[in-house]
Amino acid sequence: xxxxKNIIIIGCGAGGGTAAQFARKTDRKANIAVxxxxxxxxxxxxxxxxxxxxxxxxxxxxxxxxxxxxxxxxIDLFLETTVTKIDTKNxxxxxxxxxxxxxxxxxxxxxxxxxKPSIPLIKNIKQNNKFxxxxxxxxxxxxxxxxxxxxxxxxxxxxxxxxxxxxxMADNLHKIGVDITIVEALPNILANIFDxxxxxxxxxxxxxxxxxxxxxxVTEIKNEKDKIKKVIIKNRETKKEQKIDTxxxxxxxxxxxxxxxAESIGCKIGKTGGIIVNRKSETxxxxxxxxxxxxxxxxxVTKKPIGIGLGSIVVRQAIAAGINAAGKKYNLLPGFxxxxxxxxxxxxxxxxxxxxxxLEKKSVVSAKYSGKSLPEYYPGGKPITIKVLxxxxxxxxxxxxAVGDNAAKRxxxxxxxxxxxxxxxxxxxxxxxxxxxxxxxxxxxxxVCDILDxxxxxx
Amino acid sequence: xxxxKNIIIIGCGAGGGTAAQFARKTDRKANIAVxxxxxxxxxxxxxxxxxxxxxxxxxxxxxxxxxxxxxxxxIDLFLETTVTKIDTKNxxxxxxxxxxxxxxxxxxxxxxxxxKPSIPLIKNIKQNNKFxxxxxxxxxxxxxxxxxxxxxxxxxxxxxxxxxxxxxMADNLHKIGVDITIVEALPNILANIFDxxxxxxxxxxxxxxxxxxxxxxVTEIKNEKDKIKKVIIKNRETKKEQKIDTxxxxxxxxxxxxxxxAESIGCKIGKTGGIIVNRKSETxxxxxxxxxxxxxxxxxVTKKPIGIGLGSIVVRQAIAAGINAAGKKYNLLPGFxxxxxxxxxxxxxxxxxxxxxxLEKKSVVSAKYSGKSLPEYYPGGKPITIKVLxxxxxxxxxxxxAVGDNAAKRxxxxxxxxxxxxxxxxxxxxxxxxxxxxxxxxxxxxxVCDILDxxxxxx
Numbered sequence: 001x002x003x004x005k006n007i008i009i010i011g012c013g014a015g016g017g018t019a020a021q022f023a024r025k026t027d028r029k030a031n032i033a034v035x036x037x038x039x040x041x042x043x044x045x046x047x048x049x050x051x052x053x054x055x056x057x058x059x060x061x062x063x064x065x066x067x068x069x070x071x072x073x074x075i076d077l078f079l080e081t082t083v084t085k086i087d088t089k090n091x092x093x094x095x096x097x098x099x100x101x102x103x104x105x106x107x108x109x110x111x112x113x114x115x116k117p118s119i120p121l122i123k124n125i126k127q128n129n130k131f132x133x134x135x136x137x138x139x140x141x142x143x144x145x146x147x148x149x150x151x152x153x154x155x156x157x158x159x160x161x162x163x164x165x166x167x168x169m170a171d172n173l174h175k176i177g178v179d180i181t182i183v184e185a186l187p188n189i190l191a192n193i194f195d196x197x198x199x200x201x202x203x204x205x206x207x208x209x210x211x212x213x214x215x216x217x218v219t220e221i222k223n224e225k226d227k228i229k230k231v232i233i234k235n236r237e238t239k240k241e242q243k244i245d246t247x248x249x250x251x252x253x254x255x256x257x258x259x260x261x262a263e264s265i266g267c268k269i270g271k272t273g274g275i276i277v278n279r280k281s282e283t284x285x286x287x288x289x290x291x292x293x294x295x296x297x298x299x300x301v302t303k304k305p306i307g308i309g310l311g312s313i314v315v316r317q318a319i320a321a322g323i324n325a326a327g328k329k330y331n332l333l334p335g336f337x338x339x340x341x342x343x344x345x346x347x348x349x350x351x352x353x354x355x356x357x358x359l360e361k362k363s364v365v366s367a368k369y370s371g372k373s374l375p376e377y378y379p380g381g382k383p384i385t386i387k388v389l390x391x392x393x394x395x396x397x398x399x400x401x402a403v404g405d406n407a408a409k410r411x412x413x414x415x416x417x418x419x420x421x422x423x424x425x426x427x428x429x430x431x432x433x434x435x436x437x438x439x440x441x442x443x444x445x446x447x448v449c450d451i452l453d454x455x456x457x458x459x
Numbered sequence: 460x461x462x463x464k465n466i467i468i469i470g471c472g473a474g475g476g477t478a479a480q481f482a483r484k485t486d487r488k489a490n491i492a493v494x495x496x497x498x499x500x501x502x503x504x505x506x507x508x509x510x511x512x513x514x515x516x517x518x519x520x521x522x523x524x525x526x527x528x529x530x531x532x533x534i535d536l537f538l539e540t541t542v543t544k545i546d547t548k549n550x551x552x553x554x555x556x557x558x559x560x561x562x563x564x565x566x567x568x569x570x571x572x573x574x575k576p577s578i579p580l581i582k583n584i585k586q587n588n589k590f591x592x593x594x595x596x597x598x599x600x601x602x603x604x605x606x607x608x609x610x611x612x613x614x615x616x617x618x619x620x621x622x623x624x625x626x627x628m629a630d631n632l633h634k635i636g637v638d639i640t641i642v643e644a645l646p647n648i649l650a651n652i653f654d655x656x657x658x659x660x661x662x663x664x665x666x667x668x669x670x671x672x673x674x675x676x677v678t679e680i681k682n683e684k685d686k687i688k689k690v691i692i693k694n695r696e697t698k699k700e701q702k703i704d705t706x707x708x709x710x711x712x713x714x715x716x717x718x719x720x721a722e723s724i725g726c727k728i729g730k731t732g733g734i735i736v737n738r739k740s741e742t743x744x745x746x747x748x749x750x751x752x753x754x755x756x757x758x759x760v761t762k763k764p765i766g767i768g769l770g771s772i773v774v775r776q777a778i779a780a781g782i783n784a785a786g787k788k789y790n791l792l793p794g795f796x797x798x799x800x801x802x803x804x805x806x807x808x809x810x811x812x813x814x815x816x817x818l819e820k821k822s823v824v825s826a827k828y829s830g831k832s833l834p835e836y837y838p839g840g841k842p843i844t845i846k847v848l849x850x851x852x853x854x855x856x857x858x859x860x861a862v863g864d865n866a867a868k869r870x871x872x873x874x875x876x877x878x879x880x881x882x883x884x885x886x887x888x889x890x891x892x893x894x895x896x897x898x899x900x901x902x903x904x905x906x907v908c909d910i911l912d913x914x915x916x917x918x
Binding site: 377417 | 796865
């Protein structure tokens with residue numbers, strides 16, 4: 001192995017941490033350095049909402065790669081250090097650590113600059129270019145610490161965005177007795193992964209005291225003494241407006257890739273705003289890789305570019321970048337399945353592939369099945385609903401949406417089927433594991449495909 | 460549809476019941492008749508052990524296709540009626556209902572005669588050609604009723620056979636305070652599906668007061684006044700014998716296909732002793748199908764013949780037979796994956812494909828991974844161990860053994876991968892669903908394949 005190999009990683013989120021880990025696994029001797037502008041090494045951003053309810057008791061628990069871990073693995077970790085420039089000609093980076101200038105050569109560079117939270121256009125959201133008091137994001141440990149320091153029982157909190165993070169946040173705040181209102185611009189909650197019919201099943205399972213306004217946006221904030229007091233929400237259909245008492249507003253409306261540094265050296269940016277990377281997680285620039293929320297890659301089904309919003313994808317890109325940067329070969333799958341899951345208000349949900357919104361209507365046929373997790377005769381069966389979308393002609397699975405018992409593990413089975421290019425007609429014959437206390441002889445997973453197959457054949 | 464179509468089904472177990480159901484679904488007008496020698500219509504045999512502990516409160520609950528169901532679906536059901544002869548020349552059957560002779564023509568005939576429990580060679584097991592009092596089988600509702608009428612707390616029960624049913628029975632008897640001894644002839648419990656190392660994990664989780672003797676057989680029964688009193692067990696290695704006080708002996712050592720009727724008309728019998736059927740569930744005789752425990756089919760991996768011992772397989776064969784007998788086409792997959800699962804003593808286990816015993820050692824490589832069901836930082840993670848066997852050259856998955864959290868659903872994911880012919884190198888990149896309360900970013904399912912892939916590449 002080459003002792004003069006210098007791997008530099010910019011950013012120590014899930015991408016940077018995992019890339020460092022796999023670079024080290026691949027090459028025991030290479031010099032590896034990680035630069036992070038924040039004061040914490042890699043921690044799980046996905047775990048942040050659970051700090052609010054103390055489901056996870058200490059933010060330190062979220063740190064998966066600790067400073068000790070970096071030491072043990074002989075990886076140089078620079079915290080509170082911002083990389084200000086990449087010099088591709090001399091293959092070096094220049095960084096600033098509280099005024100101190102650091103220069104370091106790289107043979108491979110991995111950009112993991114992440115993303116910044118998107119801020120919706122809301123009147124009075126800022127004063128003097130700063131958020132009004134009571135307005136919060138959920139992106140960092142500092143964000144959650146701020147929320148925790150201000151939150152109190154019976155407080156009125158409005159959450160903008162009914163995606164996974166918005167609903168996880170709502171659940172954790174609801175657990176500590178907070179009065180929740182959720183405002184979602186799209187026609188249904190979880191609109192990025194679920195069709196309306198499946199989203200409605202989830203919505204019906206959310207307690208009634210959580211108020212949800214879909215097709216609605218927050219247009220204006222009414223402040224009192226520099227502090228939020230009310231928000232005005234507007235229905236996009238009816239144009240009707242109403243005032244909602246709000247002590248705290250939390251913005252969960254997605255993110256924008258942080259690509260400034262990458263753009264400064266000529267990295268190609270794609271349609272979604274992310275750095276374009278290939279199956280090795282390489283950018284268009286020699287020896288420069290990029291990973292995570294700052295990038296875009298291809299969807300498995302359509303092969304069209306998608307932004308990266310899932311921790312599981314970031315980790316897989318980071319494995320590829322880490323291994324390739326360290327000199328071995330590792331190819332990502334030709335596209336991401338976008339398998340995702342969550343659990344809130346006692347409901348497990350999961351999806352893989354694309355929902356109707358992302359597919360051409362005329363080539364898609366779908367079926368839905370609701371059943372029990374156990375045979376009828378065995379006590380304790382739990383409800384499960386699965387919707388499957390398939391291509392009319394090829395019968396290939398395009399997307400799956402699941403709500404209820406073991407939604408995530410069931411969706412994993414579909415993910416494997418999609419990876420194996422199984423069509424509905426074959427998958428419906430899958431022998432799923434059966435035993436009375438575990439599952440019925442014919443599981444919802446295959447029964448839904450049986451219905452779908454009949455639908456396709458009837459056409 | 461042809462109103463003169465006469466579908467006759469011999470036997471109303473899971474096979475017969477499901478075949479009738481799918482024949483009716485396929486042809487709304489065909490004449491369908493089912494003949495069953497027992498007094499109950501189709502019920503779940505797999506549910507029987509749970510009656511002992513009242514986990515399932517009433518044996519009637521196990522009946523999935525009731526007499527009312529048959530009426531509603533216009534299917535003639537003959538209970539307590541034995542088909543004594545098949546006349547293939549005139550395409551009719553002759554049956555006996557308590558002395559009354561019934562003749563009926565068929566255009567399609569489906570044989571679902573099931574299997575009879577195997578009886579091990581044990582000295583004094585019978586007197587005057589009848590079991591000694593206290594010796595039991597678990598095959599029918601009547602068997603379980605007999606056990607329930609005799610069983611009492613603190614009774615000493617010896618179970619012969621540590622397969623799925625033996626262990627399920629042990630768990631249910633243990634729940635009601637019975638003193639359990641299990642005797643298994645093979646070197647480990649669950650030897651048909653698990654390698655020794657995985658079986659040991661299960662064994663360690665079984666409470667200490669359940670005594671398990673592997674590599675051992677019951678050689679003799681010591682009776683007192685027509686009733687069992689002790690059994691003598693012998694270790695097959697050490698030849699050491701010991702006496703075990705036993706009030707009840709339960710035999711769970713597998714079954715032998717019931718093929719007498721099929722053989723009488725020239726149905727071909729295979730190496731395993733079952734009727735040979737093809738992908739349509741047809742026998743070698745025109746218009747005659749066979750389904751379930753009386754048949755044999757091919758293993759998915761080796762394509763070699765296997766006996767049918769799993770309810771899930773029976774049901775799939777029955778779907779094929781029912782649809783084909785009713786005039787539509789339905790092909791089974793080219794072999795059975797043999798996905799199986801169970802839950803006893805609080806442990807979930809599952810497997811798919813073959814274990815080492817059934818594979819040629821020199822072409823197989825395996826890896827094992829033990830981890831947690833959740834990220835380290837999230838409370839409540841449960842242990843999960845997965846072992847994967849793959850072909851050294853092709854990297855195709857040959858078998859999977861799992862113990863712990865959601866073993867069955869995890870094994871389903873591997874089953875889909877096997878059906879899609881995915882190799883380890885691709886499957887290890889599968890995006891499994893990730894969220895802190897649900898699963899880690901990299902799940903045990905893919906981590907075990909990563910280890911296996913490295914092992915293969917190192918060779």
